Amino acid sequence: MGWALQMRWIWFEKTNPNRPWAGLEIPVHPNTTALFAISVVTIVGNGENTLFWTDRWLQGTRLEDLAPSVFQAIPARGGALSLRGLVEYLELWDALTDFQLNNSVDQHHWKFETSGTFSSQSAYRAFFIGSIQFEPWKYLWKSWAPNKCKIFVWLAIRNRCWTADWLQKRGLPYPVRCPLCDQEDETAQHILTSCVFARQFWLGILQPMDLSSLVPTRQAKSFAEWWRKSWRKVPKQNRKGFNSLVILGAWTLWKHRNSCIFDGSAPSVQVALQAFKDYSHSWIACGAKGLAALGLGRASY
Template identity: 55%
Template sequence: MGSCIADLAPEVVAAVPQKIRLTRTVAEAFTNNRWPTDIQGGLSLIGQYEYFLLSDTIREIALSLEEDKHTWKFEASGIFSSRSAYQAFFNGSITFEPWRLIWKSWVPGKCKIFLWLAIRNRCWTADRLAKRGLDHPDNCVLCDQEDETAQHILTSCVFAREFWYRILAPLGFANSVPGQHDIIFAKWWKKASRRIPKEKRKGFNSVVVLGAWLLWKHRNAGVFEQSSPNISALVQQFDDEFHLWCLAGARGLRALGTGAVVS
């Protein structure tokens, strides 16, 4: 039925003494159609309508002689598990597809949080500032050619593409550099990561996170410190951070080699 009797026929239930309601079992009420005899007093027109509606509804119900048992519908076995209960909390939720690339990569927590915000377009770039009537750069501070968005800074900016080439090519990932048609960072990352051999994929993902983090910091230096974009300085910074991350335990990075070649 999908609802309790009190919701279906409240006036009928109210006409049954509380003592009977608390002690009468379903089986007893159904035996020899006993339940109407529990109703005491007269019913209003609405109560009579509820009575006939209830009568028609329960007429289709057949009780089983088997003992009742609880079945957990989120498991094929019908047995409750904490795992399926936890997953049930997310039924109907929207999946954040790049979560595995972010949270499973060996990178500092602050970098993961930044990328989570950037992919969801929650960083305070010029486009978001403009929507709120706040001061913002007229163009991307890295290339001074296009409007600034999080996706542009990390993927489609010509400065960013040059940077990606300068750090990925020496590691053997020249074919994974963002192309002209790559404008969404998460889509490019997912596509590029799938092309990387499995034994190098973890290191590649760490490189992508590190590169994105440094691009964002370089952009912030231009906005808040009025420093000019410098691709060589940024590549050198990547090279330094690459080695520091290796020393900190990034095994995936160690498997890639010595890092970017500064030229």
């Protein structure tokens, strides 16, 4: 956000050079300058407010990019042109032959807004283009659940829980096999999704609601991906409750896993299901209306 706000200074300096501070050294981060350089396209009028080499005014790009060898040999840098530089020079000459200035002012267009006018909001979004996003954030943070449970699920999806793989990377003692199924290596994704114990647990939760088709398969490797696909198959009126159910189920599995490791308890699907039911009653009593709509509060569940 700070970089996006800093970029506003550069925009004003570019589009309104009469400001008192224009031309002074502006304290901005290099990332701000770099993004601004690729985000503004100029339509040249009289050329008074356009940088010949570094502004994007010819064919939507910079001369620095069109003819890099020529740019490296301009007087401030010196040096003779190579064969490639001569070719670039001739191509640049052809491109500029028919170009003429006029009496209008130069126009600078911010390409991330249809209006062409800069906004800090669009600059902020532009910094995240191509980034890897945490897809289930809406399902997670906007669902009814205690904050500690949401934070756990967020960490689990990002593989930041202290499971065997995480401990091994840090040279710490770790369980050789999953403490719930004793069949495969332990990871957060395995515990919540593909583990035999986890799949039996999810079946025990989803089957009474006629949602057994949503039980994760053995091939399911990503808890977030399973959640996303399952959420789409749930009727719209029940999706909020389903999100709370998934968070509660993941939290119950994690608590049961910890009980097996730290308290010496034996893995038991029935014990885990009973804990899930007890938790669900508490959540509903505290205001989890979505869970109540799924029927989890019924005594017969």
